[in-house]
Amino acid sequence: MTTSASADIRDTRARLLDAAEAVFMACGYEGASMRQITGDAGVNLAAGHYHFGSKEALFEAVLNRRLHVLNQERLRVLDGLEAKANGAALKPSQILDAFFGTLLRMAIAHGDRGQTFLRLIGRTFTEPAEFIRTVLSEEFADVLERYKAALFRALPEVPKEEIIWRFHFMLGATSYTIAGTDTLRLVTDWQTGAADDDLECLLPRLMSFLLGGLRAPLPATASPVPQPRGNCRTRRKKP
Amino acid sequence: MTTSASADIRDTRARLLDAAEAVFMACGYEGASMRQITGDAGVNLAAGHYHFGSKEALFEAVLNRRLHVLNQERLRVLDGLEAKANGAALKPSQILDAFFGTLLRMAIAHGDRGQTFLRLIGRTFTEPAEFIRTVLSEEFADVLERYKAALFRALPEVPKEEIIWRFHFMLGATSYTIAGTDTLRLVTDWQTGAADDDLECLLPRLMSFLLGGLRAPLPATASPVPQPRGNCRTRRKKP
């Protein structure tokens, strides 16, 4: 008798998205089945295809529902920072907080659902399926370009190539940690209670780690001044 | 006519392991099929089950074939370092090089196959399937315990909890990067040529990033002296 008035279309769609989010998170894209998703959502099997068209499209919808607002927010925050700095380069800590802090704060603000989506994002970043990588790269293109540029300006003495590498490392540390599929977690006696605590702890810990890595001394092989060409060793021919 | 003398048992098993390694890497565990693996290996479909018993067992064999020698080597290197230091704590850089450097150097030493396995490891660390996490945690239990202890001794002023967190971050940065399923890589104009160069570049870059992160200033919320109990916020009951 729980006020099942109308609200049909939205209800089924939303229930599907929520259930799909959880199942995709728990099983991965290939491991999740439409039957389990629709079953958990309490809707008919065919409803998934009626509302989304295919399993791929459903996954894409799950991803975009939150990724889009996340990345819009990231752009908005960066815009705000750059406007306030008017012309001056931002501090690396500001940039990292705008990128990674926005992610974690949004997840915290959404409670358990936010936690689920956080883990789904982390896991999705290592999904092998082609179309998933396409979706991700399209969704992230603008944001990454903007943040890359901001980091270049913030760290003019660091070669751009090095910054890109370290951006990779930071993305990895973050997505791996939030995915929560952690091998270390299974081995270590991990003294943790509620998940809320974890998330609220995570941000400051992660931020100081990332900042330390981003501003670490350059490795010996990379020359401190940006060389005009040349990879690590300059594209040697086979001797 | 290529000297197909004898070498039958070994041949089929080895071909299966190599093919499985590549297919699991490219498609993930769920996405890979026995038919594609045996097809690529050029052996009959049933050969997979004859030699390994099941798809799970085959995956486990693929993993253990290289993981075991890797982790034995990691233990051996750490033993050597601690013996030479006799009694004194190791430097963090030594520990990280023993753990992550050993991984990358072994991969480099094995050429293309090493690169494939490196990516498979990175990807496996985020596989959702239960039995995979079990395999990983068993295989890594000893190594992680030893390296955790070494880090505790190397950084006595850092709370153990913080070190564990940073170990997570370091594992994440590494496994994500070597998995090579990189979203950033799809977006960024990634000026890279041969994969060999990448791998040889990666170690010094990764090491300085990890070291910078590991030795970063402690976050504000974590008190610098290790508190007797208490998580980030000390296990509050719901108010």
Place this chain on the structure above:
DNA sequence: CCAGAATTCAAACGAACGTTTTAATCATAC
């Protein structure tokens, strides 16, 4: 109230999956 659209439902489709079975082939030792 009723036409017409939107949505749900039960049932089935064909394909692909991991696995098993049974027979054929091969190597090896007597």
Place this chain on the structure above:
DNA sequence: GTATGATTAAAACGTTCGTTTGAATTCTGG
């Protein structure tokens, strides 16, 4: 050569998958 055990081969097993179908149901606007 022939028996024996190990390996390979071809075919099929039952299950599950994503997807489709067509009728039943519910909502919507006149």
